[in-house]
Every structure is written in C-alpha cells, then in structure tokens.
Amino acid sequence: MRNLRSERTGYWFILPWFLGLLLFTIGPMIFSFILSFSNWDIITGVRSIEFVGLDNFINIFKDELFYQSLKVTFIFALVSVPLYQIMSILIAMLLNMRSRGMKFYRLIFFMPSVIPAVAVSMMWIMILNPEYGILNKALGWFGIQGPAWLQDPSYALGALIVMGIWGIGNTIIIYLSGLQGVPEELYEAAQLDGAGITRRFFNITIPMISPTIFFNLIMGIIGGFQYFTQAFVMTNGGPLNSTLFYNLYLYNKAFVSYEMGYASALSWILFAIIMIFTLIVIRSSSMWVYYNGDDDKD
C-alpha cells in the first residue's frame, strides 16, 4: 500500500501548477528585476532593452508624484484599515446574536462585496455628484451643504474611504466566523465572575479573535497598495493628484507613458513595502495574537 502514495506520479499531477509557476511567476519576476534596471521601448520591444543601472530607482526617489502616490496610499491605509476593522467587528458582533432575521441581515451586509468594482464605482459617481447625488440631497435635508466630493481635492480621498465602508461585508463575514469560534463557556464563566460587557469584550472577544484581526490587518494593508479600479474609474487620480494611489501611478507609468523599466522599479518598491509591513505585523503578532493551539500538522 505504501506504493500508492510514495511515487513520482505526484509530479505529473502538480505539473500544470509548476509550469505556471515558472512561466507566469518566477520567469516574469526575474525579467521584471532586470527590467527595473533598464529602459524598454514599446516600439522596438525586447531587442532594444538598455541597461541603465540604478537610474530608475534614483529617478523615482526624486519623483514628486511617487511621494504623492505613497502619501495617498498611506493615508488611505492608515484611515481605512482601522476604521473598517472596528466597524466590521462591531457589526459582526451584532450579527452574531441569536435572534430572528439574522440570516437576512448577514445577506444584506455581505451583498455589496459581490458587486463588481466597476458597477460600485458607477453607482457612487452618481451618489457623490454634488448637485443631484443622493448624498448631498440627504445632507441638504439636515441643512448641510455637502462638498463637491470627487471634484474637490480635499474631499476626494475621503469620499473613496467613505464609499469603502459600503463594501466591508467581506471583512464582516471573516470576523463573524472568528466570533463563532469563541466558546460560549468563556462568556458564561466571565459573567458569573461579574465581568461586564466591556470587560468581556476586551478580555475575551478581542484576544479570541486576534488571529482574525491579524489576518485582516495584513490583507487591509496589501489591499491599500493594490487599490486600483475605483480610483481609475471614479477620479483617475485627480483632482490635483489627490487620489493618485500607488497602483494607479504604477499603471500610468507602465501602460500610459510606457515607461516599463521605471514601472518595474516601482513594482519592486511596492513589493518591498508590502513585505516590510507584513513582517512588522507578523513579528509584532506574538505580543498580541492568541492562538488557541489549533496547529495544522501535515
């Protein structure tokens, strides 16, 4: 019987993935690395690749738009990641109650996250329209004169952050499944010991779902650096580059001005930033993430 599992046929089964890894991941990574030290021309193609050393990186660090795109992305991540996490945890806790109609609420909260990003963007262009959008009309009922949102450099990024709240259903569901893994006995024992709602929240709920918080934090940071469709469709980086997300700037360099070498260098800087942040979160996790001994042994 040993024969069944210990043979080379396994290689054949994973071959498609392995070829894909070489062709579409490792190969391109090597090529991209070389490209980031080169200039590449759209007309003459690969034959005219010209090695320029560190020029791309030097130019990037002198590029004002690079810093602007970093700023936009960091502000977005620093505001939206904690905001979405806190709102998601609170809503997930409410959705975790045993009450009639919860299934219906869960469906509603999750629904926006299956709507194509382009459709969401089109909807919100309408909603955020200063004159006939429903948001400013609703604000008007309370006597508030709403701003021009996407057309105003000081509100455009904020508008995208607000819009993002609409689609946190994904995160809510992840927290909900985390909450459902918290043993009921813990709450009952704490309640017998006289712990109130706040103490139960900070001493039981938060520690028990800390792995989920950890996962969502990493995903949130990575998500900020990959934010593209909404920014491209709704503002295309404007007004005055106030929504020039890093990924959008990278796209513009690569596919609008065809500076492929420069854009490749940008992509490696993006990779390094994501890695650094992920490592920071992983390294610091031992201080605040509690794993309930659920290791998965091979």
Added chain:
Amino acid sequence: MNTSSFNKQKLTSIVSLLILTAGALVILVPLLWTISTSLKTPGEVFGDNFFPKTWKWENYSRAVTAIPFFTFLKNTLIILIPVLIGTVFSSALCAYGFARFKFKGKKGLFLLLLATMMLPGQVTMIPMFILFKEMGWVDTFMPLIIPSFFGGGAFNIFLIRQFMRGIPKDLDEAAFVDGANRWTIFTKIMLPLSKPPLIAVAIFTFMGVWNDFQGPLIYLNSTDKYTLALGLSMFKGMYNVEWNMLMAATILIMLPAMIVFFVAQKYFIEGISISSAMKG
C-alpha cells in the same frame, strides 16, 4: 432582579436590531436609488424625487443598444467559460497531487505555492504584458484565458487540497487494490467527492472574471473586444449616454453577480471562512 436583567437584555437586543437596521438601510438605499435612477427620464435624474413618476423600463432596452452590451457580454463569456474549465480542472489536478502523493520536495513546493499567494500581482504584470506582446497576443483574449490552465491559482489549489485531505484514504486505496490507476482514482473518486470545494472555486472564478477590470484594461484595446466591466467604464461621460441608461447598464452588470451570490451564498461564506482560517 431577574426581571430587570431580563429587561436589560431585551433592551440590548432591540438597540442592536435598530443599529443593524440602520446599517442595512445604508446599504440598501444607494442600491434602490440606483435602480430608481435607471428607471427615470433624463429630466427626473436631476430632480428631487427618489422614485420616478412613471417607470421607464425602455431605458434598459435603450441602454443595451447605446452601449454595445451584447458584444461586451459575448466577450466576457468567451473569456469566462474557458477560464472556468481551466481553473477548476487544473487546480483540482494539482490539489490531488499535493493531497495524496508523497514525493521528494513536496513540502518545499507546497510552501512555495503558499508563498506565491503573498506576491503582489504588480510585480509580474509588466513582464507578462511584454511576454504576451512579443507573442502577438495583445488585443486578444488569450492573455486573460491561458494562465488559468496552469494550476488555476494558488488559493484554489489550497482550498481543494484541504478538502481532499479530509476524504478517507481507504477509498482510493481500495480502488487501487482493485487495479484502478491514479487517473481513474482522480476522475472517478476524488473529483465526485470534492464537489463542495470545486463549486466554491467555480463561483470565485466566475466572480473574479466578471469583476476583472485591470486585466482587460491592459490587454484589450479595441472597443469590440471589451468585456462588460471594461466597456461600462469606458461609456461613462460619453455625450450620447445618459445617466439613467448608464445606471440601467450598471444594474444589468450587477445582476448576474447578485443572482450567483443569492443562489450560492453558503459557498461564499465557507470560502471566505477558509481563507481567513489560513491566517496569512
């Protein structure tokens, strides 16, 4: 004392339900407003009414002709169908390899597979574009289809592999004793038993292709090759396309995703839970 704590509990649950209802309204009102805009006359779009006076269903038929909707739909399906087949089949194949065989270097390869999930797509996006450009595949559907046949994505392999490891080994070992080869075991035993994760992968793939924007944006240049997601955004702000029609087209693009979601909600919830259970 008992009654007061009972009342307190009741009050908490009423307040909770109120908060949830307010949240649900925040989600539903923009959607309803979009639907209602799609049924208004151009004049009403700029007016103050939430609902249209008469429901202009013809906005929908005008929208699908003003925007070449059916061409975009056809293009989306030309990409979607092969990608579905390629992704489901090749990720199942690789998942079986990782779930049931012991070969040299398996652990290392599996770690490599998990590591690729962390790689941001931007790093490979540019060299892939150059590769496909050199092959003459730019402005064809090939760059959006072919990669799905090579493993179908690390996350999908992981998802199916986790499930396959839970299938009792006695089943395939018994078949092996009866003289079945691994291919037969794969197609006759493992695939039929792995329906739940295969369906989940198919649904995620559908959503991925239906929603994909950056891929078509990079590779498709001519309007008659656009997918729905790309086509919709390109018709924003064109002089002959009014907001009510644009919103009608937006609703039409949402609809299939919503239908799939409502029919297959349990797979969404399970798939997302599994992805978070990986904890990075």
